[in-house]
Amino acid sequence: MTVAAAKPxxxxxxxxxxxxxxxxxxxxxDKCAELYTQEKIRGFMHLYDGEEAVAVGxxxxxxxxxxxxxxxxxxGQALVRGVPMTSVMAEMYGKQEGCSRxxxxxxxxxxxxxxxxxxxAIVGGGLPLAVxxxxxxxxxxxxxxxxxxxxxxxxxxxxxxxxxxLAALWQLPVxxxxxxxxxxxxxxxxxxxxxxxxxxxxECYRITSxxxxxMDVVAVEAAARRAVQAVRDTxxxxxxxxxxxxxxxxxxxxxxxxRDKAEVDSWRPREPIARFQGWLEANHMIHPDEVSRLTGEIxxxxxxxxxxxxxxxxxxxxxxxxxxxxxxxxxTGQ
Amino acid sequence: xxxxxxxTDPIELTYREAVRAALRDALARDKRVFLMGEDVGRYGGxxxxxxxxxxxxxxxxxxxxxxxxxxxxxAGIGAAMAGMRPIVELMTVNFSLLALDxxxxxxxxxxxxxxxxxxxxxxxxxxxxxxxxxxxxxxxxLEGWYAHIPGIKVxxxxxxxxxxxxxxxxxxxxxxxxxxxxxxxYNISGKLPRDAGxxxxxxxxxxxxxxxxxxxxxxxxxWKTLEAATALAAEGIEAEVVDLRSLRPLxxxxxxxxxxxxxxxxxxxxxxRSGSLAAEIGMRIIEQAFWSLDAPIGRVCSEEVPIPYxxxxxxxxxxxxxxxxxxAKAALxxx
Numbered sequence: 001m002t003v004a005a006a007k008p009x010x011x012x013x014x015x016x017x018x019x020x021x022x023x024x025x026x027x028x029x030d031k032c033a034e035l036y037t038q039e040k041i042r043g044f045m046h047l048y049d050g051e052e053a054v055a056v057g058x059x060x061x062x063x064x065x066x067x068x069x070x071x072x073x074x075x076g077q078a079l080v081r082g083v084p085m086t087s088v089m090a091e092m093y094g095k096q097e098g099c100s101r102x103x104x105x106x107x108x109x110x111x112x113x114x115x116x117x118x119x120x121a122i123v124g125g126g127l128p129l130a131v132x133x134x135x136x137x138x139x140x141x142x143x144x145x146x147x148x149x150x151x152x153x154x155x156x157x158x159x160x161x162x163x164x165x166l167a168a169l170w171q172l173p174v175x176x177x178x179x180x181x182x183x184x185x186x187x188x189x190x191x192x193x194x195x196x197x198x199x200x201x202x203e204c205y206r207i208t209s210x211x212x213x214x215m216d217v218v219a220v221e222a223a224a225r226r227a228v229q230a231v232r233d234t235x236x237x238x239x240x241x242x243x244x245x246x247x248x249x250x251x252x253x254x255x256x257x258x259r260d261k262a263e264v265d266s267w268r269p270r271e272p273i274a275r276f277q278g279w280l281e282a283n284h285m286i287h288p289d290e291v292s293r294l295t296g297e298i299x300x301x302x303x304x305x306x307x308x309x310x311x312x313x314x315x316x317x318x319x320x321x322x323x324x325x326x327x328x329x330x331x332t333g334q
Numbered sequence: 335x336x337x338x339x340x341x342t343d344p345i346e347l348t349y350r351e352a353v354r355a356a357l358r359d360a361l362a363r364d365k366r367v368f369l370m371g372e373d374v375g376r377y378g379g380x381x382x383x384x385x386x387x388x389x390x391x392x393x394x395x396x397x398x399x400x401x402x403x404x405x406x407x408x409a410g411i412g413a414a415m416a417g418m419r420p421i422v423e424l425m426t427v428n429f430s431l432l433a434l435d436x437x438x439x440x441x442x443x444x445x446x447x448x449x450x451x452x453x454x455x456x457x458x459x460x461x462x463x464x465x466x467x468x469x470x471x472x473x474x475x476l477e478g479w480y481a482h483i484p485g486i487k488v489x490x491x492x493x494x495x496x497x498x499x500x501x502x503x504x505x506x507x508x509x510x511x512x513x514x515x516x517x518x519x520y521n522i523s524g525k526l527p528r529d530a531g532x533x534x535x536x537x538x539x540x541x542x543x544x545x546x547x548x549x550x551x552x553x554x555x556x557w558k559t560l561e562a563a564t565a566l567a568a569e570g571i572e573a574e575v576v577d578l579r580s581l582r583p584l585x586x587x588x589x590x591x592x593x594x595x596x597x598x599x600x601x602x603x604x605x606x607r608s609g610s611l612a613a614e615i616g617m618r619i620i621e622q623a624f625w626s627l628d629a630p631i632g633r634v635c636s637e638e639v640p641i642p643y644x645x646x647x648x649x650x651x652x653x654x655x656x657x658x659x660x661x662a663k664a665a666l667x668x669x
Contacts, residue, residue: 096449099449112451
């Protein structure tokens with residue numbers, strides 16, 4: 001654990017909250033997997049198991065007013081950001097009480113109140129959008145940080161390179177957060193990239209970059225605080241490469257033919273929750289009973305979220321075409 | 335190609351100048367508006383539309399971009415979502431394909447997919463059409479493809495009045511609007527009232543009244559169609575010319591009113607015939623005005639070839655006034 005760099009935030013309360021956020025994501029998604037097998041949740045669903053420290057660490061460093069663009073593997077970001085779990089679960093069900101009115105599902109969680117600009121399910125597609133948010137910040141003269149999460153798979157897309165270039169060229173306040181879990185779906189990084197050191201690509205665009213152990217929530221938060229501060233102060237982009245690992249399948253349809261079980265097992269000891277919890281216990285910062293209490297509270301929240309989703313309602317078919325365009329168009333003409 | 339418009343104190347100008355006047359007006363009136371695209375600043379615009387605007391509004395608001403269509407179109411989407419009113423210029427419709435992901439998967443979907451939490455008040459302008467011997471990668475008319483997409487609006491200003499007036503109205507829309515400027519129109523000139531301003535963007539307009547056949551068209555083909563109507567008049571056929579102006583949504587009411595009156599329809603569309611906007615319009619007429627028709631609907635579209643370079647082949651590939659005349663007469667059984 002690289003605690004030294006994060007000393008100002010090492011209060012016991014904060015540590016407990018970070019642990020709680022990670023457990024909350026994990027248990028929420030475990031429940032989602034169960035609900036998926038019951039066919040309560042359908043479509044594509046991508047779980048974050050093993051990567052929780054990235055969302056928790058990075059979002060802890062952001063202010064509420066900062067903006068977030070995420071990917072289709074965004075349950076964790078949405079929950080940490082404060083999108084109510086009830087509305088996230090209702091969205092998973094496709095109910096109109098969901099955070100996107102049920103229209104987006106697992107891959108398209110949106111929440112304007114939380115400045116959560118959505119799960120974008122076109123790999124790399126969120127990067128230009130984040131650049132545009134940064135451009136608005138630049139032109140409006142605000143002090144926001146515009147954070148953009150994306151995976152290592154996005155690095156191969158042209159939009160990645162276009163976006164890094166634009167953000168650097170125009171000096172825009174964008175925090176690029178690469179969640180490098182070593183696989184774009186089933187294709188290993190080494191099979192898709194000539195340069196597997198992703199942060200070096202950012203350097204080519206003269207963007208300050210940093211690599212961090214994405215399985216270590218304290219290290220992620222410390223790096224993210226440096227990054228966020230840099231973006232806030234300099235109004236320039238910053239690139240954070242979080243090296244992490246997805247312990248579950250890519251999606252619920254993935255038989256994982258592309259990697260050995262031994263490889264997955266080799267990553268399990270580095271799994272962020274047990275690792276952080278063990279460290280906290282070893283340093284007498286937490287008692288196992290407290291973890292039980294946290295878990296109990298989280299389970300109650302999940303239970304309530306499932307009940308909320310179950311009780312949710314289907315959007316009337318009559319509203320199918322509503323919001324293709326805005327309801328009330330501003331009067332045109334002079 | 336001249337047109338006379340009512341209004342006091344008219345000024346003579348080109349279509350290009352009319353678009354520029356619209357841009358200048360919007361930039362002056364709304365601080366949230368900025369223009370972004372390839373060579374819009376220092377070069378003055380590929381078709382010289384934005385010439386002079388950099389000096390007037392500065393590099394922040396007349397923003398030259400790298401050759402990153404997807405990147406800067408997506409940036410326009412993000413900026414629009416965060417309260418700006420960007421005008422993105424894509425040099426030609428062929429290049430816009432490099433930004434199609436952002437236009438379709440983000441701009442057109444975000445409002446519906448987010449349950450109305452976010453909108454994208456973005457205007458994208460681009461040149462379209464053939465006729466300048468620019469060959470098969472700079473000459474196509476793909477606006478019909480864009481008109482296929484729910485969530486965006488698609489405009490085709492064919493007149494000076496619309497070139498001057500559609501932009502401001504488009505900028506007031508809460509959703510993305512694509513404006514297609516046919517490259518053959520930039521040099522047309524005529525008179526506009528000095529105080530010309532915003533126009534509606536949701537109605538087709540009858541540009542020539544007639545009782546025998548409805549010629550339904552838009553954009554660069556409008557002038558060829560009017561030319562054909564004049565030739566038809568010399569043969570005693572009074573053609574009505576409908577300028578669609580908006581390709582999405584289509585103004586069915588105006589189309590059907592015209593067809594209901596003339597009982598004959600020919601659609602003129604510079605896009606390729608198969609799967610074209612002309613096909614859509616024809617089908618809507620079948621659905622809504624079938625019993626008004628006295629004859630099968632005709633179509634004049636581009637030939638199904640990549641647009642070739644030599645003048646004679648390019649001309650042969652495009653709708654031209656004689657082809658429109660022939661199609662109109664065929665619809666009337668007077669071939």
